[in-house]
Amino acid sequence: MIATEIGAVCFGIVVGWVTYRTLRRREGAAALSDIATVLGAVGGATVTTLFDDKAVFGLYAIGLAVGFFGYLLIGLFIHGSEHVGRWMGD
Numbered sequence: 001m002i003a004t005e006i007g008a009v010c011f012g013i014v015v016g017w018v019t020y021r022t023l024r025r026r027e028g029a030a031a032l033s034d035i036a037t038v039l040g041a042v043g044g045a046t047v048t049t050l051f052d053d054k055a056v057f058g059l060y061a062i063g064l065a066v067g068f069f070g071y072l073l074i075g076l077f078i079h080g081s082e083h084v085g086r087w088m089g090d
Contacts, residue, residue, distance in 0.1 A: 007058025010065030015041055018068075 019038050041064060048057040075083075 003055045003058035003062065005058070007061030009061075011041075011045060011057075011061030014061075014065050014068045 015038055018041070019035070044064075045057060045060060048060045
């Protein structure tokens with residue numbers, strides 16, 4: 001069960017960050033295409049409820065967080081903080 005709790009926290013962090021960043025970086029009103037990433041992540045979590053094992057959601061969410069933050073860290077390593085700051089909204 002510990003994977004479910006850790007996964008739920010990781011999932012909340014990733015979805016919250018992506019949503020906030022998407023809405024903050026828009027000049028005008030946010031379009032559906034801007035929220036598609038969040039909808040995809042939530043939809044993926046919803047699909048995990050089709051399985052009887054509750055740990056599947058936790059593992060999905062942990063994988064989502066690892067991929068999300070891993071992409072950021074690899075971008076920092078390859079391009080440096082100045083370049084990554086530009087595509088993060090600085």
